[in-house]
């Protein structure tokens with residue numbers, strides 16, 4: 001235990017030394033980076049010591065409650081939103097919570113999904129879109145991403161979303177309503193894309209895995225979930241809660 005603490009202190013000192021060197025001469029950026037460094041100090045001083053036992057437990061491995069796929073947008077904090085702690089959520093973040101169909105690219109998305117399902121054996125995957133999504137705005141306005149070839153190419157994986165909105169919702173003239181609908185449709189399109197991943201298809205087929213489509217409205221804190229029977233997004237609170245798993249229920253005393 002003492003060795004661990006010494007190692008931790010050396011590590012902290014080395015991180016701080018590097019941070020201080022990197023911060024020198026960065027001018028206006030210093031203030032923004034300093035906030036991050038100050039945050040680490042605060043984390044080590046207040047949070048880590050308070051939850052030290054939890055962090056030590058995590059060394060033994062992870063057994064997350066779910067795979068949570070959401071947008072890279074800085075306004076979303078999956079752990080804060082779901083009130084989960086380190087070790088409880090396996091998280092994948094991409095622009096527009098896009099999930100390239102299996103085999104279309106060799107990338108981190110497929111590897112993360114496969115590892116979560118096959119190795120960690122998660123029982124639930126949540127695809128969570130969000131209000132005012134910049135990636136979905138770019139999808140609706142291709143000219144705005146013309147100078148960003150990587151973004152433009154990545155958005156191709158949401159082309160079905162764009163076509164669904166363009167061809168089926170011509171009557172929507174309000175840009176905010178149109179964006180909200182696009183965010184919702186995209187969650188459904190990406191859920192379909194998720195099902196093309198063999199590990200997901202197989203686990204869903206044997207009823208070991210459930211897929212969930214959510215949209216988070218960060219300005220109100222509301223979360224809407226896709227209700228398959230109603231074929232629409234409804235407040236999460238209105239979703240029927242699944243029956244308790246008998247194998248996980250304690251017998252009456």
Ligand SMILES: [Zn+2]
Pocket residue numbers: 071072073095096097130132133134135136
């Ligand atoms: Zn977004």
